[in-house]
Amino acid sequence: MRRADRLFRIVQFLRSGRLLTAQKLAEKLEVSQRTIYRDVQDLQASGMPIEGEAGVGYTLRRDEDLPPLMFTREELTALVLGARLVRAWGGAENVAAANQALQRIEAVLPAELRNDFDSILLYAPGFRMTKLLRDRLDMLHAACKTQRVVRFGYVKEDGTASERDVRPLLLAFWSGAWTLAAWCELREDFRTFRMDRMQEVAVLERTFVPKRGQRIEDYLKMLPAQDRHLFG
The missing domain is CATH 2.30.30.520 (SH3 type barrels.)
Incomplete structure (x- = not known):
């Protein structure tokens, strides 16, 4: 994986709002913790609002994250249903990407749409996809x-x-x-x-x-x- 791609993925993982340790990020990206420490330091030096420290974990400060995504309720329903269909019937790589997409969408939704996100009752069971x-x-x-x-x-x-x-x-x-x-x-x-x-x-x-x-x-x-x- 190119370093630029790895830096981008670190930011996307942190954008979920959860506190992630360097060990967890290293496992996701299949690199060493030392590499994660160095990448996070470089991202912070470039102005990326990453909070946390080694041994504790990192997160992206929400108030300086991307501006809220504005969707109509119908567009949001289509996006979530599409991601759920991919998660149910896609390949292993597609499933991971769909989960990331759902986390990224939810992380940057304005408050009034975040409630709609949880109330979308359209599902796609994928039990047939072994x-x-x-x-x-x-x-x-x-x-x-x-x-x-x-x-x-x-x-x-x-x-x-x-x-x-x-x-x-x-x-x-x-x-x-x-x-x-x-x-x-x-x-x-x-x-x-x-x-x-x-x-x-x-x-x-x-x-x-x-x-x-x-x-x-x-x-x-x-x-x-x-x-x-x-x-x-």
């Missing part, structure tokens, strides 16, 4: 971004099993299930695979360059016109 599926989602998303071939066993709804090498394009969430859209090297065509029917998923070292007729935009053109807008 740790295996969350980790797999992160793995496949990384493969899409780095354009690395993925190998897995796949069992279709009728029980037919096969081994696939695919060029991953995108992940989509449909009716309670994540699917991977990819160019299948076995079928030499686009295929969509349910993530929960994959077995022994492995991201290979082999990379690919999307070719004409095998790109995301080519895949989207195959979808019914009424579904294309769902991919924004």
Whole structure:
């Protein structure tokens, strides 16, 4: 992680309003406590209103934090529901980011909206997303971004099993299930695979360059016109 990114994340952690020790920050950022002490000193020297000391903990002074975020109640509801959906159905990295986002939003809301934050009664239980599926989602998303071939066993709804090498394009969430859209090297065509029917998923070292007729935009053109807008 770049130092600038680490400093930014320290400020975001402290913005939650809780007292965090250097040890806790070091665990979150996977660095030494000595590094945290040095980073906090540099942030304080730059004018960041961080209060606390080594051995006790640190927090960000609220009265000099970011100005209050102004949302309509409908916008706030949409943001919180979106974060809860990500927390319920996202990968492990998405869950951590959603939790941080909720903490940051709540920390800078004006008092009159903070009560509304707690009264949003829209939830998204994610009991079907096991740790295996969350980790797999992160793995496949990384493969899409780095354009690395993925190998897995796949069992279709009728029980037919096969081994696939695919060029991953995108992940989509449909009716309670994540699917991977990819160019299948076995079928030499686009295929969509349910993530929960994959077995022994492995991201290979082999990379690919999307070719004409095998790109995301080519895949989207195959979808019914009424579904294309769902991919924004």
